[in-house]
Amino acid sequence: MRRLFPLALLLGLALAQIGRPVEAFQKALGPLPPGAKVEVEAKGGRLLSATYRGPENASFLARFLEKGTGMPFGQAFLDWYAKNKEALKGKRLTLNLGEDFLLELYPSPFQARLLPRSVPESAFGQDRLVLGQKGPFFRVFSDFQCPYCQRLAREVLPALKARAREGELRLSYRHFPLTEIHPEALPAAHASECAQEQGAFWPYHDLLMAGRLGDYLGLARALGLDGEAFARCLQSPEVRKRVEEERALALRLGLRGTPTVFAGPYKVPNPFDLAQVLDYLELAR
Structure with a gap:
């Protein structure tokens, strides 16, 4: 796995949407880009993971991450994406979001899955x-x-x-x-x-x-x-x-x-x- 964001970003911790009722995440996320959809996985009505499918849209993904985690990952993601976009084409990656979340990126068709870190x-x-x-x-x-x-x-x-x-x-x-x-x-x-x-x-x-x-x-x-x-x-x-x-x-x-x-x-x-x-x-x- 690659590390995406440093631990210092955890200092801006807010209440994460993962673990909360699914409706809260959907409301916080707001309108989707044209041609996109977001699918959620829930347990007992609570958000376990969320998957974005659609065109590559870094600004929306930044919001997707912040609303899903409750942490200020957005700008760090935008900076990382701008530096690495061309090198990442066609690659499947799993990125660390701090210590507590993972972001899985899939090419062709593009999708991004956000989930909590877990251990069997x-x-x-x-x-x-x-x-x-x-x-x-x-x-x-x-x-x-x-x-x-x-x-x-x-x-x-x-x-x-x-x-x-x-x-x-x-x-x-x-x-x-x-x-x-x-x-x-x-x-x-x-x-x-x-x-x-x-x-x-x-x-x-x-x-x-x-x-x-x-x-x-x-x-x-x-x-x-x-x-x-x-x-x-x-x-x-x-x-x-x-x-x-x-x-x-x-x-x-x-x-x-x-x-x-x-x-x-x-x-x-x-x-x-x-x-x-x-x-x-x-x-x-």
């Missing part, structure tokens, strides 16, 4: 640190020392935990310690696994995400866990291996930072936007 759920392997019994998986690849992960834990996860307890979804924590920049990330992840050994992962998770890093045995005792068993677990190479295997998985999936979040197979563009998270969870049902 089988690629995630076994989910172990799960809250909830049924519903789509909401997988959070996270790092206990990451301030943005701590923000997600404060601002979004409480609402999702409540829904998980009500049977609407399954909340899955996946370790992705950024050991290059966070020295406490790996020890904290290891300690959380030791809390899991005593059935207390999520309470321990909440203490860690509140910034209480370092005194891992003290946190366990504060939760009433068996201190001796916890201390032995902290020395376990098998437990450390579990965390390292999860980090290796995140790297194989091409994840670049934390938190990275998936609703079912779909990567969620803005995990801090609860409304968008719930939209993507609806797609994942």
